[in-house]
Amino acid sequence: MNIGSLFASALLEEHYSPRIYAYYFKHWNDYDMAFHRHDSTEIMYVIHGSCVVEWQEERPGPASARLGKGEFILLDAEVPHRLVVDGSCRMLNVEFGFVPHKGELPSVKTFAEKEASLRELLAVRRASLTLQDPDEVYHSLRSLVLELDYQGGDGKMLDRMLLMQLLIRIGRLRSESERSLAPQAGQYVKASIAYLVQxxxxxLTIREVAASVSLHPGYLQRLFKSQTGRTMIEYLTDIRMEKAKMLLERTAIPIADVSDYVGAGSRAYFHALFKKYTSMTPVEYRAAMDKQRLSEGLPAAMESDDS
Structure with missing residues (x-):
């Protein structure tokens, strides 16, 4: 069975070889492409000019990246995406997938067992990967395309070797990029938490928080989880529920309005979330806090006819 996704688990479990399906240079001028998808993985490399690539992940709404000279994006199979060019942009595109392994060249699995950066690249599924190239990826891409042209589009063994070299270079580049950001990870997470608190x-959306610290949403989520042990949504929920507890305990704000004060959506959703968080409904929590305050000789937060 052929595979289109670079992140299919079978690539690390069984033996597959890479295969090029399409490749081309293209100069775009003031172009606005409709969303489309491929059953193969695509690399879009900017040679000159700039462009915006938008794509759709599982969460609603498109994500986007602006690419300039020497930058490229890798889009996984079946990810809806489109290209927007305001001005001029020259690109090199390559689409590839994987077929059951044959021949003398080692399989992707064998390469990954020897090359940690490739194994790490393949192990984490993502819709996209955007990187700045120090020219190594471009030279690999160019060599691959020249070989395919020389062989009439069917490059036998050498094109597979060049494609594996390309994937290894991308894996190493991704690892280097993440290592360079590692010392700053704590600052990025700290700034994200400050944004959540404010x-x-x-x-709020994860994309909005990521934009506030100039990181890709998927990368920020991984940083956040590794630094805090919780997802960003879980952390935001903690903030909201703690604020709701404070408002119920210390203010006379009507319970029906508390969900608006903490950004928790509809009243019904807030009530369900609060009960999951505290094992009490907002009404029960306020009544319990009022009882405790009265036992301490303090005034209740508000009258008991709240609902």
Missing amino acids: NYDRP
């Missing part, structure tokens, strides 16, 4: 009272 904006918890309104609807």
Whole structure:
């Protein structure tokens, strides 16, 4: 069975060889492409000019990246995406997948067992990967395309060797990029938490938080989980529920309005979330806190007819 995704688990479990399906140079001028998808993985490399690539992940709404000279994006199979060029952009595109292994060249699995950066690249599924190239990837891409042209589009063994070299270079580049950001990871997470604390009272998206610290949403989520042990959504929920507890305990704000104060969405959703978080409904929590305050000789937060 052929595989289109670079992140299919079978590539690390069984023996497959890479295969090129399409490759081309293209100069774009003021172009706005419709969303489309491929059943193969695609690399879009900017040689000159700039462009914006938008893609759709599992969460609603498109993500996007602006690419300049020497930058490229890898888009996984079946990810809807489109290209927007405001001005001029020359690109090199390659589409590839994987077929059951044959021949003398080692399989992807064998290469990954020897090359940690390739193994790490293949192990984490992602819709896209955007990187700045120090020219190594471009030279690998160019060599691959020249070989395919020389062989009439069917490059036998050498094109597979060049494609494996390309994937290893991308794996190493990704590893180097993440290592260079590692010392800053704590600062990125700290800034993200500050943004959550300052904006918890309104609807928030991971993309918005990531934009506030100039990181890709997927990468920020991985940093956040590794630094805090919780997802960003879990952390935001903690903030909102703790604020809700404080409002119920210390203020006379009507319970029906508390969800608006903490940005928790509809009242019904807030009530369900609060009960999951505290094992009490908001009404029960306020009543319990009022009882405790009265036992301590303090005034209740508000009258008991709240609902």
